[in-house]
Amino acid sequence: MIDWDAKEYGRLNRPHLNWGQSVLSQIDFRGNELVLDAGCGVGNLTINIASQIPNGHIIAVDKSKSMITEASSKTSHLRTQISLLRADLLYIPIQECVDTIFSNATFHWIHDHFQLFSEMYRILRPGGTISAQFGGGPNIKSLINRFCQLSKEPEFEYLAEQSFPWNFRSIEETKSCLIRAGFIEIQISLVEAPVVFPDVSSYSHFVEKIILFPVLGNVPDDETQRAFLTRLGTESLNGEKPLTVDYWRINILARKPK
Numbered sequence: 259m260i261d262w263d264a265k266e267y268g269r270l271n272r273p274h275l276n277w278g279q280s281v282l283s284q285i286d287f288r289g290n291e292l293v294l295d296a297g298c299g300v301g302n303l304t305i306n307i308a309s310q311i312p313n314g315h316i317i318a319v320d321k322s323k324s325m326i327t328e329a330s331s332k333t334s335h336l337r338t339q340i341s342l343l344r345a346d347l348l349y350i351p352i353q354e355c356v357d358t359i360f361s362n363a364t365f366h367w368i369h370d371h372f373q374l375f376s377e378m379y380r381i382l383r384p385g386g387t388i389s390a391q392f393g394g395g396p397n398i399k400s401l402i403n404r405f406c407q408l409s410k411e412p413e414f415e416y417l418a419e420q421s422f423p424w425n426f427r428s429i430e431e432t433k434s435c436l437i438r439a440g441f442i443e444i445q446i447s448l449v450e451a452p453v454v455f456p457d458v459s460s461y462s463h464f465v466e467k468i469i470l471f472p473v474l475g476n477v478p479d480d481e482t483q484r485a486f487l488t489r490l491g492t493e494s495l496n497g498e499k500p501l502t503v504d505y506w507r508i509n510i511l512a513r514k515p516k
């Protein structure tokens with residue numbers, strides 16, 4: 259299973275947090291609901307939700323042991339408001355009771371979106387909503403193309419023929435999965451969100467720790483890895499901008515019928 263260096267993850271300045279906050283700002287919280295944070299990571303956005311529902315409760319779910327451990331220490335002052343649960347989002351051990359599901363930067367790590375949305379549907383109370391953002395469409399396509407091109411060179415042969423762990427679906431595929439799972443009033447959009455880094459070192463650190471950590475394990479030494487990440491960030495295949503990560507995000511908002 260892919261696991262994260264949760265301490266390093268929590269330290270890094272991630273654009274995903276701003277994107278997640280803007281998804282949260284569009285949810286009309288009453289202040290007393292039961293919210294599920296699906297793939298809570300180290301809990302930054304869980305804390306933000308807690309501040310918006312002073313009389314409510316959050317179940318923050320994540321599969322990663324290190325993320326849940328880190329989230330537990332970050333949210334220790336909010337014990338009455340937040341329950342942490344280590345579980346796979348495909349099989350959540352709770353009944354139909356949740357008012358709102360929120361999720362940020364998580365669903366593209368899950369391979370079966372029909373099973374995922376069916377499970378989200380099952381745990382929502384009738385009339386409950388899901389609001390989520392995740393990678394989709396051509397997310398990081400330029401980065402992956404450059405990765406594949408570079409890994410053909412003898413120096414980087416350890417990285418050849420990688421299979422990448424993400425599931426980036428189109429908005430049509432996502433909408434069809436949501437409909438099949440039973441959701442109604444579906445709003446869905448795909449937005450381009452490129453992130454430009456000021457220098458090679460910040461680009462390389464971010465790309466290593468946040469994006470490519472599951473696929474760099476075969477690189478034999480730090481020097482080869484540094485050379486690989488530098489060329490990944492500075493060389494262009496089809497005129498892409500250097501030191502840029504070509505993020506694309508899918509936003510969804512949908513409801514379970516009453």
Ligand SMILES: C[S@@+](CC[C@H](N)C(=O)[O-])C[C@H]1O[C@@H](n2cnc3c(N)ncnc32)[C@H](O)[C@@H]1O
Binds near residue numbers: 262348
């Ligand atoms: C990029 S992090 C996002 C964390 C947080 N939502 C944020 O925006 O900072 C993705 C999280 O999804 C979790 N995750 C991936 N697949 C999962 C699954 N099948 N079930 C539960 N959590 C999962 C990972 O462990 C990780 O913490």
